[in-house]
Amino acid sequence: MEQRLDFITLSTPDLDAVRAFYRDGLGWTPLLDVPGEIVFFQVGHGLVAGFFEAGRFAADMEGGGAPAAPSGLTLSHNVASPAEVDAVVARAVAAGARPVKEPKKAAFGGYHGHFADPNGVVWEVCHNPGWSVADDGTVRLGPAE
Template sequence: MDQRISFITLAVRDLPASRRFYVDGLGWESAVDVPGEVLMFKVADKVVLSLWDETAFEAEVGQPINRGGGVAPITLSHNCATTDGVDQVLESAREAGADPVQTGAEREWGGYSGYFADPDGFRWEVAHNPGPIGQEVLP
């Protein structure tokens, strides 16, 4: 197996709310949009973020989805070239309806980051990572 990820799929409770957040709020362009089923975004070269209606997800993957309390044990990350870029993305997310939004802060690992939650509570880290690995992921 090659060392790569092709799709990241998140099961979402309310696909229209996710569409409003990502497309209308954040201004993303969908690559695939099947109302009531799935919404896909090309997020990098050969990488797709797929937002799949929870019912359709469970029908294929299996039941039940564990929706316990707290934050899902995953974060998605969007890296920026500057700390100002981090703050701008966090403000855009807030304007799109993200809740909660944690403002950017200096981190002990040497970078700067903040977080926002999408309509299903999935946490996005918005970061400036000045290290070599952080620079590798910038466009």
């Protein structure tokens, strides 16, 4: 198996709330939206996030899937500046997110804040001066240069 991730699919008990949060609140554009079933958003180069209605998710797993209860998971969104961290977190909260950690200086030398979406999925919004992506998509994590 290649070291690659193409889809992240999250079960959601309230698809309408998730759609409203990401599409209307954060301004994301759906890649595919099937009312009552699933909504997909392209979230990166070749990467899609899907929010699958919990009952349909369970049926698709034929009883083998976990219930809709995210735990030990953080999705991260890196931005260009601490001011942008503040703006993104504020927009998410205005759209209905629950604040988890107010933006502040991070132990790794950057700046970050956290919020939870309508499912309880925690997002970190981060300015990390050691984060970069090369033209070929290779990520570099390390001290700022």
